[in-house]
Amino acid sequence: MPTELQQWCSQSIRTDRNNVPDGVFDNDSRVEAETALQRSLAAFNRERFEPALPTMAWRSSIDRLAEGMREEGEFLEKRRIAVSVRAAGVPRDPDAFVHWFEALEQDGPGQHDPLFPWLAEAATMEEMCWFLTQEVAGEAGFEDLSALTQVKLPARPKLEIARNYWDEMGRGNPKAMHGPLLEALADRLGLEPTVEATVWEALALANVMAGLAANRRYAYHSIGALGVIEQTAPSRAVFVGKGLKRLGVPAGDRHYFDLHAI
Incomplete structure (x- = not known):
């Protein structure tokens, strides 16, 4: 991992420490535990969502998925506790809520982090590729998340x-589908994202979004999470797009970020 990029990422993590329970970032063993989880x-x-065919081992598959759901539930509940104080202060009045929600573009956690201007103005191609590899690996598939979320919701x-x-x-x-656009950028840059x-x-991030x-x-948590992403992503995408342009990535290849900067 590039040294300067690591510095910015570490700064971003420190910024968010006030929003997580005590002890999460205390030592390397905690990082190892988070990584394993x-x-x-x-x-x-992957097992839950990837299309498959029936097998004789379907019972053992259910057992594995049940264990995963319990692990997921514990994780999601801890994340809910971590943001409970901030969530408790959200306005209940509809107009006040809309004002609060729109303000997340300015004051939401991680918004306007110095990492993104740095990507736009100073990151090398190697550093940009490292960042994009993380971005691609953590992509949960917005279209799939949307499809899962809308099941049995009211019409509006x-x-x-x-x-x-x-x-x-x-x-x-097909050429304008957002997911394949990101995959095309990854292919053009030779990125090889792995878990x-x-x-x-x-x-x-991907696991939270998938779980919700x-x-x-x-x-309803999922509706809110999807809405927050739509509300806050454009300002970050602008900087990534500028960085890719500065580094000579053709417009067609960086179209994913230019599209999300709108």
């Missing part, structure tokens, strides 16, 4: 999610 959950999500939120889903799917144009080479924080969308008890 997130890798385990990533493997669980279902339609809103459907509009977003259709946009993610390129409005029917083993991914920092646990990136895996945790897959479990109906968190359906």
